[in-house]
Amino acid sequence: MRARGGIRGRAAGRQLHAGPATYAVLVLFTGGSLLPLLWTAVAASRDNTRLAHTPPPLWFGPHLARNLDIAWGEARLGLAVLNTVLVAGSVALGTVLFCTVAGFAFAKLRFRFRNVLLAAVVGTMMVPPQLSVVPLFMTMARLGWTDRLQTVVLPTLVSAFGVFFMRQYLAEALPTELIEAARMDGASSLRIVRHVVLPVARPAMAVLGMLSFVQAWNDFFWPVIALTQDNPTVQVALTGLGRGYVPDQAVVMAGALLGTLPLLLVLALFGRHIVGGIMRGAVKG
Numbered sequence: 001m002r003a004r005g006g007i008r009g010r011a012a013g014r015q016l017h018a019g020p021a022t023y024a025v026l027v028l029f030t031g032g033s034l035l036p037l038l039w040t041a042v043a044a045s046r047d048n049t050r051l052a053h054t055p056p057p058l059w060f061g062p063h064l065a066r067n068l069d070i071a072w073g074e075a076r077l078g079l080a081v082l083n084t085v086l087v088a089g090s091v092a093l094g095t096v097l098f099c100t101v102a103g104f105a106f107a108k109l110r111f112r113f114r115n116v117l118l119a120a121v122v123g124t125m126m127v128p129p130q131l132s133v134v135p136l137f138m139t140m141a142r143l144g145w146t147d148r149l150q151t152v153v154l155p156t157l158v159s160a161f162g163v164f165f166m167r168q169y170l171a172e173a174l175p176t177e178l179i180e181a182a183r184m185d186g187a188s189s190l191r192i193v194r195h196v197v198l199p200v201a202r203p204a205m206a207v208l209g210m211l212s213f214v215q216a217w218n219d220f221f222w223p224v225i226a227l228t229q230d231n232p233t234v235q236v237a238l239t240g241l242g243r244g245y246v247p248d249q250a251v252v253m254a255g256a257l258l259g260t261l262p263l264l265l266v267l268a269l270f271g272r273h274i275v276g277g278i279m280r281g282a283v284k285g
Contacts, residue, residue, distance in 0.1 A: 037260070044068065044254035051249050063250065070248075071241060071255035076229070080237035081262055087152050087223075087233055088216035094157035095212040096205045102158070103166025104197045108179055118167070125160045129221065137225060151226040152233065156216065162208050169204040170197065210270070217263050234259040 045064035046057050071077065105111075106118050136155060137146075145151045174197065182192045198205070220235040227236050238259055241252045 040253050040257050040260070043250060044257045046250050048248045048250050064254070067250050067254035068258060071251050071258060074251070075237040075241050075255050076232065077234065077237055077255065077258050080232045080234045081259075083149060083231065084217055084233040084235075085262070087149055088213045090153045091156050091216040092209045092213040094153070095159055095162050096209045098158045099162030099166045099208060100170075100197065100201050100205055101193060102163045103168075103170050104174070104193060104201075106163070106167040107171040108174060108176060118164075121160050121163050125164075133222070133225060136222075140226065146226065147228050147231050149227075149231070152219075152223050155222070156219075159212070162212065165208055166201065166204060170201055173204075174200045210267075213266070214263065 041064075042057060042060055043051055044067050046061040047063055050057055050061065102121075106114060140146055140151045178196055178200075179192060182196050187195070218235065219233075223233045223236050224239060227233060229237065229240050232240075238252070238255050241247070241255045
């Protein structure tokens with residue numbers, strides 16, 4: 001028994017090495033993931049006539065700077081990027097804070113109809129968002145918020161997925177004894193959330209914040225209804241490039257490339273910290 005236990009311990013502590021087949025699969029999937037972005041950059045560097053030829057171009061052309069300049073000016077992407085950063089940042093921050101507090105309440109607090117309310121929150125995920133567009137737009141119009149950024153921010157500050165995600169995480173990662181000890185020390189609910197819940201929930205908050213930011217950045221359906229070209233987000237601004245009898249596809253691709261680069265920059269800067277937070281949370285669990 002001891003020999004078997006020693007063998008299992010050495011096997012569990014041994015570092016695993018990937019073989020050639022693993023690297024081949026990883027390279028294949030990485031190339032497939034980068035192919036749409038590479039094609040967007042190639043198309044943005046060509047002109048509309050060359051894109052209509054068969055076969056399509058497979059390498060960069062000489063018109064990338066010109067198409068980027070046209071897309072930046074025609075779509076007012078400077079204002080659109082600024083608006084999208086404000087919207088996506090506000091949505092991500094609000095979603096993380098509100099969903100963490102709600103998830104903590106559903107996971108660790110005892111109150112009447114807790115399970116019923118949680119089921120109602122999860123049930124809203126099954127309702128198509130198209131059903132709420134008309135009453136939501138009428139409400140925003142009565143408030144006088146049409147074509148304003150708060151029209152896009154406020155309806156998405158809390159998500160049912162975020163509440164359920166944080167509830168599931170805190171139910172496992174946050175010991176009830178830790179909350180009871182804080183109560184015995186005289187800590188209020190607000191202080192418990194600030195000094196106990198938020199540090200424990202930091203890895204899940206990082207993941208939820210990243211997902212919320214990406215979703216808000218790429219959101220098109222509600223912003224294109226609530227906003228106009230005078231005060232657009234990136235996705236709304238890009239719709240202006242595709243108008244006309246013969247849209248310039250190269251300029252459209254250039255605008256899509258400009259709208260994607262800030263998101264890639266955010267993921268490049270903070271992706272390692274997010275993954276590190278997830279790993280630290282996994283080790284602690």
